[in-house]
Amino acid sequence: MSAIAFDIPEDILAMREGLRAFAEAEILPRHEANHNLFEDQRRLYDSDGRFSEELLNLIGEVRRTASKAGYYQMCVPEELGGGGLGHLAYFVGFEELFHTCGPQNWLMLYAVSHWAFGPSRLLEKLTERARDEMLAPMMAGEKSMCFGLSEPGAGSDASRITTRAAPDGDGWRITGRKIWTSNSPVADYCVVFAVTDPDTRGGISAFLVPTNAPGFEIQRIIRLFGHIGGDEAELTLDDVRVEPWQLVGELHKGFAAALYGVSLGRIYNSARAVGYGRWALEQALDYAGVREAFGKTISEFQGVTFPLAESATELHAAHLMALNAATLLDRGDAAVKELSMAKAYAVQVGYKAVDRAMQTHGAMGFTNELGLYHAWHALRIVNVADGTNEILNRTIVQRLMKGDREL
Numbered sequence: 001m002s003a004i005a006f007d008i009p010e011d012i013l014a015m016r017e018g019l020r021a022f023a024e025a026e027i028l029p030r031h032e033a034n035h036n037l038f039e040d041q042r043r044l045y046d047s048d049g050r051f052s053e054e055l056l057n058l059i060g061e062v063r064r065t066a067s068k069a070g071y072y073q074m075c076v077p078e079e080l081g082g083g084g085l086g087h088l089a090y091f092v093g094f095e096e097l098f099h100t101c102g103p104q105n106w107l108m109l110y111a112v113s114h115w116a117f118g119p120s121r122l123l124e125k126l127t128e129r130a131r132d133e134m135l136a137p138m139m140a141g142e143k144s145m146c147f148g149l150s151e152p153g154a155g156s157d158a159s160r161i162t163t164r165a166a167p168d169g170d171g172w173r174i175t176g177r178k179i180w181t182s183n184s185p186v187a188d189y190c191v192v193f194a195v196t197d198p199d200t201r202g203g204i205s206a207f208l209v210p211t212n213a214p215g216f217e218i219q220r221i222i223r224l225f226g227h228i229g230g231d232e233a234e235l236t237l238d239d240v241r242v243e244p245w246q247l248v249g250e251l252h253k254g255f256a257a258a259l260y261g262v263s264l265g266r267i268y269n270s271a272r273a274v275g276y277g278r279w280a281l282e283q284a285l286d287y288a289g290v291r292e293a294f295g296k297t298i299s300e301f302q303g304v305t306f307p308l309a310e311s312a313t314e315l316h317a318a319h320l321m322a323l324n325a326a327t328l329l330d331r332g333d334a335a336v337k338e339l340s341m342a343k344a345y346a347v348q349v350g351y352k353a354v355d356r357a358m359q360t361h362g363a364m365g366f367t368n369e370l371g372l373y374h375a376w377h378a379l380r381i382v383n384v385a386d387g388t389n390e391i392l393n394r395t396i397v398q399r400l401m402k403g404d405r406e407l
């Protein structure tokens with residue numbers, strides 16, 4: 001029985017089934033076979049904090065296998081050689097992976113191309129030469145990229161970036177510093193946002209920069225709490241030469257590309273929050289049904305179960321909101337208000353659902369084996385990444401004040 005009356009197209013439902021089977025055949029067994037690796041952070045990361053070769057090989061295997069199966073590139077436009085599925089498919093596919101795999105089987109993150117690490121609609125704006133150079137290996141899951149917008153002095157207010165692309169003959173020379181750039185320690189390319197029109201606020205452009213270009217350097221891997229290594233880094237660009245074929249989209253109009261990328265991130269993170277939240281709620285319900293205290297299962301105590309009922313209600317609402325926002329995007333609506341609401345709401349209730357599931361498990365909730373900690377960690381972070389909750393509220397209010405008051 002479905003809780004959702006939403007009309008999800010047949011091809012997306014079929015994709016969801018296929019993706020679940022793919023996860024069962026290709027993701028879960030890899031985690032089982034490499035249990036010791038995933039339990040040992042000293043093997044997951046090199047001494048400088050980068051993903052280890054052992055881990056990168058597994059990620060590469062998942063990407064390439066998913067590409068051969070057609071899932072990795074399923075949401076990339078057909079004209080770039082992808083499956084042409086849209087935003088709804090992106091949400092449904094990732095929600096399925098997060099929900100069925102659970103946070104500890106996290107190789108599933110690489111079964112569908114993440115918009116900032118692999119091919120997506122963002123690459124529609126590449127020049128012909130850039131497409132020729134990088135598209136085939138990206139689509140095959142052999143190469144990856146990263147998205148360099150945030151800087152030490154510019155996070156929520158990205159218009160404050162100071163990385164500068166100064167004209168140099170028919171091209172530019174880029175100098176600046178980026179931070180929090182996910183996947184940058186191992187990426188082959190970086191989409192770098194730089195100021196090209198210093199006289200206009202937001203006069204920035206996007207450039208495709210190979211990470212082995214002279215002057216491009218990873219300065220340090222950022223270790224987020226609880227981890228001895230990481231996938232985010234701080235990097236510098238020192239007089240990096242770029243040519244016209246490396247421009248992504250129109251000159252001085254890079255902000256639109258940045259916002260579109262972040263929109264994809266908001267769908268992805270809504271899926272992550274709903275999927276992990278549902279997974280955690282199910283863990284809590286199962287545990288409450290068997291754990292005994294005071295001569296009864298703890299599911300007999302409303303103090304235990306009412307918070308779970310609240311989470312179920314909130315996750316259901318978040319699920320519907322995200323399906324709605326993704327469908328609006330597929331119809332060509334920018335859905336700025338609806339997507340902001342969906343992401344901000346989903347990450348808060350998803351995080352709360354995981355926290356409540358931990359509480360339901362008592363001390364067991366804090367063990368690594370259950371994986372609740374992994375979901376808690378991931379969802380705490382996405383309350384900031386791809387637009388903080390406060391910035392999303394700001395966007396929602398701006399839209400409301402402009403008269404966009406349909407709810």
Ligand SMILES: Cc1cc2nc3c(=O)[nH]c(=O)nc-3n(C[C@H](O)[C@H](O)[C@H](O)COP(=O)(O)OP(=O)(O)OC[C@H]3O[C@@H](n4cnc5c(N)ncnc54)[C@H](O)[C@@H]3O)c2cc1C
Pocket residue numbers: 116146147148149150151154155156157179180181182183232381384385386387388389390391394
């Ligand atoms: C795990 C992770 C991965 C990331 N990956 C990438 C990546 O790949 N590429 C990339 O470019 N960036 C990335 N980011 C950066 C992310 O986009 C920024 O962290 C985010 O935009 C917030 O910026 P900030 O951290 O500088 O916070 P700040 O902008 O300094 O904000 C600090 C606090 O002030 C609040 N605040 C700021 N302005 C307002 C306002 N007007 N009203 C109310 N509150 C306000 C914020 O909500 C926040 O609580 C990543 C971040 C994380 C945590």
